[in-house]
Amino acid sequence: xxxxxxxxxxxxxxxxxxxxxxxxxxxxxxxxxxxxxxxxxxxxxxxxxxxxxxxxxxxxxxxxxxxxxxxxxxxxxxxxxxxxxxxxxxxxxxxxxxxxxxxxxxxxxxxxxxxxxxxxxxxxxxxxxxxxxxxxxxxxxxxxxxxxxxxxxxxxxxxxxxxxxxxxxxxxxxxxxxxxxxxxxxxxxxxxxxxxxxxxxxxxxxxxxxxxxxxx
Amino acid sequence: xxxxxxxxxxxxxxxxxxxxxxxxxxxxxxxxxxxxxxxxxxxxxxxxxxxxxxxxxxxxxxxxxxxxxxxxxxxxxxxxxxxxxxxxxxxxxxxxxxxxxxxxxxxxxxxxxxxxxxxxxxxxxxxxxxxxxxxxxxxxxxxxxxxxxxxxxxxxxxxxxxxxxxxxxxxxxxxxxxxxxxxxxxxxxxxxxxxxxxxxxxxxxxxxxxxxxxxxxxx
Numbered sequence: 001x002x003x004x005x006x007x008x009x010x011x012x013x014x015x016x017x018x019x020x021x022x023x024x025x026x027x028x029x030x031x032x033x034x035x036x037x038x039x040x041x042x043x044x045x046x047x048x049x050x051x052x053x054x055x056x057x058x059x060x061x062x063x064x065x066x067x068x069x070x071x072x073x074x075x076x077x078x079x080x081x082x083x084x085x086x087x088x089x090x091x092x093x094x095x096x097x098x099x100x101x102x103x104x105x106x107x108x109x110x111x112x113x114x115x116x117x118x119x120x121x122x123x124x125x126x127x128x129x130x131x132x133x134x135x136x137x138x139x140x141x142x143x144x145x146x147x148x149x150x151x152x153x154x155x156x157x158x159x160x161x162x163x164x165x166x167x168x169x170x171x172x173x174x175x176x177x178x179x180x181x182x183x184x185x186x187x188x189x190x191x192x193x194x195x196x197x198x199x200x201x202x203x204x205x206x207x208x209x210x211x212x213x214x215x216x
Numbered sequence: 217x218x219x220x221x222x223x224x225x226x227x228x229x230x231x232x233x234x235x236x237x238x239x240x241x242x243x244x245x246x247x248x249x250x251x252x253x254x255x256x257x258x259x260x261x262x263x264x265x266x267x268x269x270x271x272x273x274x275x276x277x278x279x280x281x282x283x284x285x286x287x288x289x290x291x292x293x294x295x296x297x298x299x300x301x302x303x304x305x306x307x308x309x310x311x312x313x314x315x316x317x318x319x320x321x322x323x324x325x326x327x328x329x330x331x332x333x334x335x336x337x338x339x340x341x342x343x344x345x346x347x348x349x350x351x352x353x354x355x356x357x358x359x360x361x362x363x364x365x366x367x368x369x370x371x372x373x374x375x376x377x378x379x380x381x382x383x384x385x386x387x388x389x390x391x392x393x394x395x396x397x398x399x400x401x402x403x404x405x406x407x408x409x410x411x412x413x414x415x416x417x418x419x420x421x422x423x424x425x426x427x428x429x430x431x432x433x434x435x
Contacts, residue, residue, distance in 0.1 A: 057415070058411060060414075061368075061372075061410065061411040061414035061415055061418075062372070062407045062410050062411050062414075063372040063373070063375040063386070063407075063410055064372070065375040065376065065378070065386060066372075066375060066386070066403060066406055066407040066410055067407070069389075069399075069403045069406075070400075070403040070404065070407055073393070073399040073400075073403060074399045074400035074401075074402070074403040074404060075400065077399050077400045078217070078400040152277075152278065156278075156279070156280040156281065157280075159280035159282045159283060160280075160282060160376075162282070163282075163379060170280065170282060170283060173283070173286075174286075177290070183286070183287075183290040183291045183294070184287075184291045184294055187283060187286055187287045187290065187291055188287075188291075190283055191279045191283050191284075191287065194278065194279045194280055194283065195274075195275065195278045195279050198277075198278035198279070199274065199278045202274070202277065202278055
């Protein structure tokens with residue numbers, strides 16, 4: 001047994017980079033998929049609306065832990081292949097991110113008045129041009145604060161990857177706690193690192209909300 | 217794909233589901249109590265209490281629920297407070313749900329324009345009457361959607377309790393998987409059960425909401 005020392009603190013801090021990697025991967029794949037789901041939800045093609053609505057409902061109705069276990073333990077057995085932890089985790093977080101961002105962005109798109117689309121159509125813009133130049137920018141403004149708010153959920157959610165053995169901040173905390181027998185200090189430091197990561201995002205989201213007030 | 221081996225464990229799975237529901241309801245009740253008390257404290261005049269509540273909200277909303285659970289389960293015993301797994305999960309989830317509830321209830325109360333309260337006072341209603349007849353109905357109506365969606369997130373979040381070996385659904389899933397080695401089938405079924413519960417609650421809340429809040433003027 002050894003006591004909690006500076007080196008443990010450093011190892012926790014450096015585990016934070018895997019938390020960041022997970023968040024970046026989830027956003028890199030989840031955001032485009034989420035945009036697809038959001039535009040699918042407001043599409044004029046009915047089956048496309050149903051499929052995106054169902055996808056969002058299903059993923060939001062399943063625990064994130066369930067997604068992780070399903071893709072890490074379940075899928076490889078079913079497909080009969082070996083899947084590296086990072087890939088399984090990325091798939092789970094991508095779906096999770098896509099479902100929540102898709103819902104947030106759909107809300108933003110629907111909050112823009114229908115007349116804006118029609119005004120674009122009157123100017124002879126195609127549906128795509130209406131989206132890019134008229135509705136999209138307004139929706140972006142409306143949905144930026146909740147999007148940043150979701151980032152906080154995502155950062156906190158990456159802690160679940162520790163459960164399937166992926167060494168990020170929470171897992172590093174377990175390892176250090178087991179090595180030092182000082183759970184109080186270790187988990188306090190882990191919580192503080194998460195707090196220091198999430199609080200700025202929360203405050204940013206709040207200031208965006210005040211600045212980009214949708215009711216204006 | 218073979219779901220048959222799971223059938224032997226149906227009793228355990230049903231028990232796990234019940235424990236999950238129990239945990240959800242307990243955490244929701246205590247969380248709403250914390251939320252209401254916190255919202256009242258935020259509206260109050262005492263500055264230290266306001267700061268305390270603010271600190272509580274920010275602390276619990278900006279750290280992962282899993283770490284909070286670990287702190288309750290692994291750290292509190294060193295202060296002489298040793299909670300069994302289920303109780304530890306209930307405490308941690310109540311505090312987590314409470315932190316979100318404070319903001320939801322506060323914004324529900326804030327959504328009622330001050331002039332309505334003043335109008336009630338002008339009609340000679342007592343403070344309590346103003347609260348029950350004027351402030352509460354629209355506040356509940358406005359807070360209801362957020363509370364219910366947070367409740368569904370709580371239901372899904374109870375799966376974390378499996379990590380301290382509380383006997384809820386996700387923990388049972390791990391047990392069944394270790395016995396049957398049918399990881400795909402087990403987690404597919406578990407996800408389906410959670411989904412069924414989440415959808416049932418969403419539909420229930422929508423029906424209850426439509427019946428309870430038939431407002432004279434729907435916005």
